[in-house]
Amino acid sequence: GQQVMQIPQYQHVQEGEDFTTYCNSSTTLSNIQWYKQRPGGHPVFLIQLVKSGEVKKQKRLTFQFGEAKKNSSLHITATQTTDVGTYFCAGTLMFKAAGNKLTFGGGTRVLVKP
């Protein structure tokens, strides 16, 4: 079964409000990445978290990696219509000496109500 789960699958947000999407893994991850896919587009890298408990911010987006490195969250404040899209988390499983093989969550599709 899918090792990386995201909730919720859909998120309807009123413009200006905050929301959080969660990512949970059945196994410990080396690191976690977040991607955004606009409607009709392709996934675009947002950020990577590596350390236990790490928190990173990008303007209105706050990313957190859990202490056990098995979960992560993305919090968006003051949602704007430009935030529309699907947000994916992806856990990195280290393979061979170097390199990565990502396991993606199912994504959270965000719709913004103006």
Next chain:
Amino acid sequence: DADVTQTPRNRITKTGKRIMLECSQTKGHDRMYWYRQDPGLGLRLIYYSFDVKDINKGEISDGYSVSRQAQAKFSLSLESAIPNQTALYFCATSAVDLGEQYFGPGTRLTVT
């Protein structure tokens, strides 16, 4: 110009036909990946390659094959297409020792 390109962008084919999806990149990355996207299932890894002589199966490789013709080119083939292979297919690349993956624009494949 796009760093990762995919051809074709859209394709409709019939059950039983052989089809090839192509991916080219100008980023100079060694690592290339093929993913399949279905609604609600995120992206699932079909095959990946860490260099020209290295090909590995992903989680859903049955019914697919790949060819790494050069560092810059990675092709995905469906030997005998079936309707449940209808999906959006993405190629991606990454640099050695870096986690970020760069995705192509995708190929929307419909098998009737």
